[in-house]
Amino acid sequence: MKHIPVLLLALCTLLSAASAKRPNILFILADDQSPFDLKMYNPDSKLETPALARLAAEGMVFDGAYHMGSYSGAVCSPSRHMIMTGRTVWHLPHGKGYRNTKKVPPAVDPAENSMPAIFNRGGYDTMRTCKNGNSYKAANEKFTVRHDATKRGGTAETGSAWHGKQVLDYLDTRQATSDTDPFLIYFGFSHPHDTRDGTPELLAKYGAVNHTDKDQLPAANPKQPQLPVNYLPKHPFHHGHPGLRDEVSVRGVWEKRDERTIRNELGREFACSENIDLQVGKVLKKLEEMGELDNTYIFYTADHGMAIGRHGLQGKQNLYEHTWRVPFIVKGPGVEHGRVRGNIYLLDVLGTICDLTGVQAPDTVESISFRPVLEGKQETIRDTLFGVYCGGTKPGMRSVRKGDWKLIKYDVINGTVRETQLFNLGDNPREYIQEHHDPAVKALTGISPKPRQVNLAGNPEHAARLAQMEALLLDEMRRLDDPYRLWNQPQDEIVPQVEKPKRKKKKKGPAK
Numbered sequence: 001m002k003h004i005p006v007l008l009l010a011l012c013t014l015l016s017a018a019s020a021k022r023p024n025i026l027f028i029l030a031d032d033q034s035p036f037d038l039k040m041y042n043p044d045s046k047l048e049t050p051a052l053a054r055l056a057a058e059g060m061v062f063d064g065a066y067h068m069g070s071y072s073g074a075v076c077s078p079s080r081h082m083i084m085t086g087r088t089v090w091h092l093p094h095g096k097g098y099r100n101t102k103k104v105p106p107a108v109d110p111a112e113n114s115m116p117a118i119f120n121r122g123g124y125d126t127m128r129t130c131k132n133g134n135s136y137k138a139a140n141e142k143f144t145v146r147h148d149a150t151k152r153g154g155t156a157e158t159g160s161a162w163h164g165k166q167v168l169d170y171l172d173t174r175q176a177t178s179d180t181d182p183f184l185i186y187f188g189f190s191h192p193h194d195t196r197d198g199t200p201e202l203l204a205k206y207g208a209v210n211h212t213d214k215d216q217l218p219a220a221n222p223k224q225p226q227l228p229v230n231y232l233p234k235h236p237f238h239h240g241h242p243g244l245r246d247e248v249s250v251r252g253v254w255e256k257r258d259e260r261t262i263r264n265e266l267g268r269e270f271a272c273s274e275n276i277d278l279q280v281g282k283v284l285k286k287l288e289e290m291g292e293l294d295n296t297y298i299f300y301t302a303d304h305g306m307a308i309g310r311h312g313l314q315g316k317q318n319l320y321e322h323t324w325r326v327p328f329i330v331k332g333p334g335v336e337h338g339r340v341r342g343n344i345y346l347l348d349v350l351g352t353i354c355d356l357t358g359v360q361a362p363d364t365v366e367s368i369s370f371r372p373v374l375e376g377k378q379e380t381i382r383d384t385l386f387g388v389y390c391g392g393t394k395p396g397m398r399s400v401r402k403g404d405w406k407l408i409k410y411d412v413i414n415g416t417v418r419e420t421q422l423f424n425l426g427d428n429p430r431e432y433i434q435e436h437h438d439p440a441v442k443a444l445t446g447i448s449p450k451p452r453q454v455n456l457a458g459n460p461e462h463a464a465r466l467a468q469m470e471a472l473l474l475d476e477m478r479r480l481d482d483p484y485r486l487w488n489q490p491q492d493e494i495v496p497q498v499e500k501p502k503r504k505k506k507k508k509g510p511a512k
Contacts, residue, residue, distance in 0.1 A: 022123075022182040023333055024296040025353050026283070029083075029186070030276055031076065031131060031193040032316060033302035035065075035327040036228070037273060046206065046225045047270045051281035052329065055300060059331030060374060062342040066325055067304045069388035071396075073244055075316045076134040076193075079303040079346060084114045084139040086350030086365035089388060090481045113364040114139035115350055119184045122359035125174075129166035130188025143186065145170060151190045152272075154197045154210070160189050160272070164279030171286050182357070187283065191272035192306075194250045198271030205274075208267025211252040218252070218264035225266040229447045230322070230430040232312035233257045237419055239318060240412025241392025246315025253314055259444055262309035269308060297332030297356055299349065311431070319387045319399040319408050320431050332356070336376035343380040344370050386476040395484035400473040401425070407457075407469035411486045418487050422457040422466050 035041040038049060040056040041063075068089040070078045081092045093110030111117060116126045116139060128143035131150040140146065147166040153159045167187050174183070197210050207223030234257060239247065248255050253265050280300070287293040305323035307313035316323055326346065351367025352374075354360065361367070372378040383402055390396025393412045400407050404426035410419040423431050432449040435441065442448050456462045474489055476482075483495035 021295060023357055024182050024292060025119075025124075025184040025357065026287070026296050026298045027184070027186050027349070027353070028280060028298070028300045029130065029188040030273070030300075030302040030327075031189055031191060032304065032306045033192055033273060033327060034305040034308070034310075034322045035302075035325050036305075036310075036322050037269065038327055040329070041327065044226075047273055049274060049277035051277045051284060052300060054284075055280075055298060055329045055331050058337065059298070059329055060335055060337065061339045062328035062330075062344060063339055064325075064341040064343045064380065064385070065301065065328030065346070066344070066385055066387065067346045068386065069319070069324075070304075070317070071388070071390050073241060073246070073317060073391040074134045075389070075391070076303050077136075080135040081139075082345070082347035083303075083349055084116075084136045085110070086115075086347050086361070086367035088347060088366050088480050090483065091366065109138070110364075111136070111138035111142055113362045114142060115186070115353075116140075116142035116144075116184070118350070118354065118361065119357075119359055120144065122354075122357070123181065124357075124359070125179065125181045125183045126186075127167070127170050127183065128186040128188070129163045130186065131190040131193075149190075152193065152195055152197060154199045154203070159197070159199065160191050160275045160279050163187070163189050164282055167283050168286055171283070171290065175290055184353075187280075189276050189279075191276060192269045195252070196265070196268035196272050198268055199275055202271035202274050203268065206267035206270045208264050208271060210268065211261075211264055214254055217256075217258065217260045220260050220263075221267070223267070224263040225270055227259060227262060227445050228266075228308070228310045228322075229445055230311055230320075230432060230436060231262065231309045231445050232435050232441060235312035236433065236435050237410070238413055238417050239313065239392070240389075240396060240410060240417060241317055242413075244315065244317060244392060246317060247313065250314060257309060257312055257314070265308055269306075295333060297330065297335070297353065299353075300327065300329040301346065301349075302326045303346070311433075312435075317389050317391060319389055319397050321406075321425070321429070324387050324399060330374055332374075335374045340373055341380050342370060342373055343382045343385060344368075344373070345385075348381070384472060384476060386473075386480060388482065390484065395486055398473055398477065398482075398486065400469060400476055402469070402472060405465060405469055406431075407466070407473055409473065409486050415487065420457040420466070421455045422459075422462060422469065424456065428453040 037047050039045050040061050067079045078089055119126050126143045127145040129147045132148050151159050151162045207221030209218055211218040253261055304316050305325055306316055307323055310322045311320055348367045348370055351361055351365050352369045352371055355369040355371045368381045370381050385401040387399035395411050398409045404424050406423045406425055408421040410417055432453040433455045436449050485491055485494050
């Protein structure tokens with residue numbers, strides 16, 4: 001009998017340890033995916049993603065998730081730096097001359113304040129698989145297990161299944177070694193970024209071909225996705241980045257914006273996206289078999305959206321909702337089910353997962369935790385959202401959103417293109433402009449926008465709202481240390497740019 005209290009104490013200790021088990025993190029990142037490809041954001045989409053549909057049904061879908069923008073045509077790079085560091089776009093710790101150097105933390109190694117380093121210190125096992133390049137290399141190297149490669153082919157070895165296998169193998173190893181440490185897995189994909197070479201089966205499902213003949217159009221196929229509702233054959237003015245790869249050089253599209261080209265490319269995009277879903281489904285099944293699924297916070301998102309024919313654009317270098325917004329789904333312990341606005345940036349992920357796990361975030365992290373949103377205590381974490389693209393001619397594009405109102409400004413091509421767009425997204429969520437009312441465009445899309453669904457910037461009835469949004473944009477640019485100013489903003493506030501020294505070209509030696 002004298003051993004009973006000791007046994008009870010041991011049992012209580014075990015139960016307490018079990019109840020205090022730290023949650024895992026599975027962060028899933030697609031490369032170039034518009035939220036409007038997915039049925040949870042666009043019920044008319046042909047894309048089938050049963051694993052993501054299950055996540056959405058059992059978790060929380062965000063209708064207001066954004067990336068903050070880019071000062072580079074490779075939009076992926078600043079976006080992924082923001083994810084890794086939780087810092088805003090002009091405060092990123094790498095050597096781009098565009099950012100305000102005074103705001104970069106003076107740490108000897110800024111990567112020590114990145115996601116993997118923070119969680120390594122916090123007692124987590126960290127693992128990563130993703131594409132190579134256009135990311136934060138020094139931070140990526142901090143993951144204790146890392147398997148990176150760019151995989152955009154149509155086979156198990158050359159496509160998304162390769163990334164999935166790295167995660168499954170890692171989980172198998174944990175299971176075989178009885179590893180009970182909490183884990184953070186960064187599960188990234190190389191698709192649906194171009195070149196969108198899907199598997200033969202999924203290409204056939206979506207009526208698409210891996211088109212390579214620039215002189216011919218791809219074949220029409222009724223299985224292909226329909227044109228996007230805000231499709232245009234041409235954007236009404238220059239986007240501001242001459243020679244931009246995504247707009248002129250993507251294999252299978254090039255500079256073409258005709259119906260057959262765009263529908264075929266969307267079919268390829270969907271084939272690649274469904275293959276991602278298949279890999280996600282396998283990993284979720286494995287976590288369930290291991291008994292880890294219910295103790296894992298799962299985040300699904302993309303580094304940014306994508307146009308593919310929307311507004312006559314092809315790439316990711318714009319600030320329309322289809323490209324500025326990202327898909328964002330969260331499932332995990334204590335996460336409410338349903339939909340929220342959120343008003344989050346991708347840079348908020350780091351602060352949030354630190355908050356959810358009890359891992360200490362360093363002072364360099366500028367994230368706002370959206371844990372209160374996940375727990376149903378708040379609808380949003382901020383009122384105003386800011387976006388920038390200036391990877392081409394400067395100062396570039398800016399956007400600001402508050403409530404249903406959104407402003408986009410263009411100051412590009414050495415001042416020869418200066419445009420303003422004002423949208424009421426509550427009334428015009430697809431950002432229709434006058435060109436969408438063209439009978440030829442309506443015949444192609446089958447969509448007839450309402451007369452009021454246009455750019456409202458020139459409408460005198462909305463002059464006061466326009467002035468309000470212009471002032472709000474300037475406030476955000478000041479707050480975030482944007483070093484540029486647009487043509488109708490104070491020019492004496494422009495920050496002199498410290499450009500990175502050009503590397504000297506190495507002299508080529510004799511051929512070996």
